[in-house]
Amino acid sequence: MEKVLKMEESIYEWVNRYPEVIDIMVELGFDDIAKPGMLQTVGRFMTLSKGIKLKKMDIDTVKLTFQRYGFNVLE
16 A cells, blocks of 8 residues: 655644654654654644755655655655
8 A cells, every 4th residue: 555645734644644754754854843742733734845945955855765665745
């Protein structure tokens, strides 16, 4: 079964479906998501596209990292 993530879904929704997303996001540099309470507060409205803009990251690098773990990230 393919694991699909949509860029405009909240990180909270992603983690509820696929808990391993937290480890992947920390690997990418989104360290704050692992802090206690962040997922339940900021994670409810933060999306991957917002996080990429905030951290000024390369979207292709982020997508490739998720693909390496078996995820398909849709825009």
